[in-house]
Amino acid sequence: xxxxxxxxxxxxxxxxxxxxxxxxxxxxxxAALAKPIGWMYVFGSMTLTLLMLQIVTGVCLAMIYQxxxxxxxxxxxxxxxxxxxxxxxRAIHYWSATGMVVMLMVHMTQVFLMGAFKYPRELTWxxxxxxxxTTLVLAFTGQVLRYDGDSYWGVSVAVSAAGRVPLAGxxxxxxxxxxxxxxxxxxxxxxxxxxxxxxxLLIGLLVVHLYLVVKRGISExxxxxxxxxxxxxxxxxxxxxxxxxxxxxxALYRDGVACAMAVLIVVGLAVIFGPKGPGEIPDPTxxxxxxxxxxxxxxxxxxxxxxxxSMETFLMLGLPVIGILALAAVPFVAGSGERSARRxxxxxxxxxVTFVTLMVLGWYGATSPWSPxxxxxxxxxxxxxxxxxxxxxxxxGAVVFQNKCCRNCHALEGAGGKRGPDLTEVGIRMNPxxxxxxxxxxxxxxxxxxxxxxxxxxxxxxxxxVKLRPAGIPPAAVPSAAAESLVAAPTDxx
Amino acid sequence: MTHSPSTxxxxxxxxxxxxxxxxxxxxxxxxxxxxVPIVGFLLGPLRKREDQWTSAGKVEQFPIGQTRxxxxxxxxxxxxxxxxxxxxxYVRRADEEKFQIFAINCTHLGCPVNWLADAGLFMCPCHGGxxxxxxxxxxxxxxxxxxxxxxxxxxxxxxxxxxxxxTLQQPG
Numbered sequence: 166x167x168x169x170x171x172x173x174x175x176x177x178x179x180x181x182x183x184x185x186x187x188x189x190x191x192x193x194x195x196a197a198l199a200k201p202i203g204w205m206y207v208f209g210s211m212t213l214t215l216l217m218l219q220i221v222t223g224v225c226l227a228m229i230y231q232x233x234x235x236x237x238x239x240x241x242x243x244x245x246x247x248x249x250x251x252x253x254x255r256a257i258h259y260w261s262a263t264g265m266v267v268m269l270m271v272h273m274t275q276v277f278l279m280g281a282f283k284y285p286r287e288l289t290w291x292x293x294x295x296x297x298x299t300t301l302v303l304a305f306t307g308q309v310l311r312y313d314g315d316s317y318w319g320v321s322v323a324v325s326a327a328g329r330v331p332l333a334g335x336x337x338x339x340x341x342x343x344x345x346x347x348x349x350x351x352x353x354x355x356x357x358x359x360x361x362x363x364x365x366l367l368i369g370l371l372v373v374h375l376y377l378v379v380k381r382g383i384s385e386x387x388x389x390x391x392x393x394x395x396x397x398x399x400x401x402x403x404x405x406x407x408x409x410x411x412x413x414x415x416a417l418y419r420d421g422v423a424c425a426m427a428v429l430i431v432v433g434l435a436v437i438f439g440p441k442g443p444g445e446i447p448d449p450t451x452x453x454x455x456x457x458x459x460x461x462x463x464x465x466x467x468x469x470x471x472x473x474x475s476m477e478t479f480l481m482l483g484l485p486v487i488g489i490l491a492l493a494a495v496p497f498v499a500g501s502g503e504r505s506a507r508r509x510x511x512x513x514x515x516x517x518v519t520f521v522t523l524m525v526l527g528w529y530g531a532t533s534p535w536s537p538x539x540x541x542x543x544x545x546x547x548x549x550x551x552x553x554x555x556x557x558x559x560x561x562g563a564v565v566f567q568n569k570c571c572r573n574c575h576a577l578e579g580a581g582g583k584r585g586p587d588l589t590e591v592g593i594r595m596n597p598x599x600x601x602x603x604x605x606x607x608x609x610x611x612x613x614x615x616x617x618x619x620x621x622x623x624x625x626x627x628x629x630x631v632k633l634r635p636a637g638i639p640p641a642a643v644p645s646a647a648a649e650s651l652v653a654a655p656t657d658x659x
Numbered sequence: 660m661t662h663s664p665s666t667x668x669x670x671x672x673x674x675x676x677x678x679x680x681x682x683x684x685x686x687x688x689x690x691x692x693x694x695v696p697i698v699g700f701l702l703g704p705l706r707k708r709e710d711q712w713t714s715a716g717k718v719e720q721f722p723i724g725q726t727r728x729x730x731x732x733x734x735x736x737x738x739x740x741x742x743x744x745x746x747x748x749y750v751r752r753a754d755e756e757k758f759q760i761f762a763i764n765c766t767h768l769g770c771p772v773n774w775l776a777d778a779g780l781f782m783c784p785c786h787g788g789x790x791x792x793x794x795x796x797x798x799x800x801x802x803x804x805x806x807x808x809x810x811x812x813x814x815x816x817x818x819x820x821x822x823x824x825x826t827l828q829q830p831g
Contacts, residue, residue: 235741318770325769328826335829339704345823349739448742450730452763452771455784470786535787539773570778584787612789612797617779
């Protein structure tokens with residue numbers, strides 16, 4: 166016992182922890198945190214805990230991972246099937262990244278709704294925006310390191326977007342790729358970004374963030390009708406802290422419980438669902454890839470498809486920058502005044518609109534109705550119920566319908582591509598003339614098939630389409646579009 | 660080295676002034692000495708390598724009126740690229756003499772377009788861009804037709820000039 170005390174004293178004399186760390190651990194926080202509302206203050210710690218899990222699992226993965234285009238895929242398979250617990254570490258790293266992004270969103274939303282970014286904590290928020298950006302870039306570079314088909318084409322999509330930057334585009338492409346094409350240099354660059362540069366940046370920002378959290382204090386739970394006034398806030402906060410509770414141990418216990426739950430949930434998900442990928446081999450000659458980004462980038466993926474061509478480049482390159490600048494501007498636009506969400510309807514509306522937009526775009530991105538189903542023309546036959554009632558000509562039309570890959574964009578009875586309208590009942594919407602015009606001239610995001618079909622094929626196809634309607638309903642008699650465009654229809658149409 | 664004349668007669672102050680300037684000048688030199696190679700290294704990829712002529716095969720391999728996907732080795736590929744050192748192109752032979760070599764990358768955001776021979780269309784699986792068989796834009800979000808590589812016929816062989824990843828400002 167005496168020896169332990171001696172060692173402790175020796176260390177303490179040199180480290181002086183009693184003067185440095187201890188006051189930080191015991192720094193006072195608002196007494197209200199001892200109440201159940203204290204649970205609202207755990208999200209930042211949860212994000213931090215998942216980050217630490219990312220660092221530890223990431224360091225382990227880096228011991229096996231080969232950051233070269235030639236060997237990366239094999240090293241991922243080695244991790245999945247050979248290295249002890251390799252699959253679990255990959256899974257934890259993936260699910261913890263997912264958890265980190267989720268908790269970051271929750272943390273930021275809570276800070277925003279509770280007005281915690283207001284005076285004197287503007288800088289804490291600003292650094293937090295930097296942490297969000299860095300985390301998202303880490304997420305993307307991490308997705309690239311999972312070197313498979315999605316990863317290869319993900320880089321291709323990212324540089325195609327970056328290549329649209331006016332003037333500097335080609336240079337940016339070369340800098341990202343580390344050369345002329347996606348190769349070994351590209352993967353090395355993403356590896357260096359993911360394991361050295363971005364974590365360094367993240368930890369740097371985090372140190373500032375935590376320093377500010379301790380120095381500027383955490384905000385007290387907001388009370389409606391008690392706005393932040395820059396002239397009096399500091400004094401009132403001082404007074405509040407006089408009756409405050411020490412961070413350690415009181416507030417830390419809640420953090421401890423929440424963080425332990427976060428880790429348990431992440432490890433649980435990792436055990437249940439396992440690691441993500443790697444999927445298809447990253448070979449540029451395998452063109453049947455249907456690349457899709459990880460879930461956090463699905464809204465961006467969707468936006469690239471849904472934006473009108475004239476604004477597309479601006480939306481792709483400008484919107485993320487505007488989004489980050491808008492977040493950064495928040496404490497400078499609304500740096501004082503009411504903090505309670507009950508008195509800030511605009512703030513609540515902004516949160517709602519943002520989340521609904523992201524979720525709708527994300528849902529679109531996950532189901533991607535704009536993408537043709539590339540296999541449908543050969544794998545999704547015309548339903549039996551339709552075929553059995555067809556005449557020979559109509560049957561021929563059904564064959565044309567399959568062979569010309571119409572199924573890739575058009576579904577029948579729900580099966581097939583979703584890019585164009587489902588044609589199960591098209592016979593009640595369009596008359597034969599309108600159908601011919603649509604097939605031959607295209608339009609409304611459909612290619613013109615004038616060169617791809619002869620008039621016999623068009624005749625058969627339209628006979629088939631006219632037949633497509635529920636029993637007992639007559640075919641459409643009136644053209645569904647303006648008459649003048651009919652004149653432009655080629656004369657070889659029936 | 661020049662430094663502002665000291666207003667004081669004290670040799671101590673004069674020496675401090677000299678030290679201060681030495682620190683600044685030497686510091687700048689040291690920063691440049693270490694910084695130039697670092698920045699130069701990082702910006703290395705800005706020095707662009709030209710695409711190279713590579714053989715895509717014998718002319719008679721390509722039937723008239725057909726479009727074929729062929730796998731080649733990227734002439735710029737280097738050690739450690741693995742499969743990434745490969746490159747695929749679509750070769751269309753319109754008639755005896757007329758060839759078109761398309762990049763597989765969609766002009767919208769670079770995804771691999773698929774050739775659907777029966778429909779005579781190229782379709783992109785990402786955002787649904789569609790092109791006609793001559794590479795012109797048919798529908799969907801792409802801002803232009805497919806990227807085409809420079810090519811020539813020589814001694815019965817089809818030569819294609821390729822290497823870099825085509826993007827809007829640096830097409831084939």
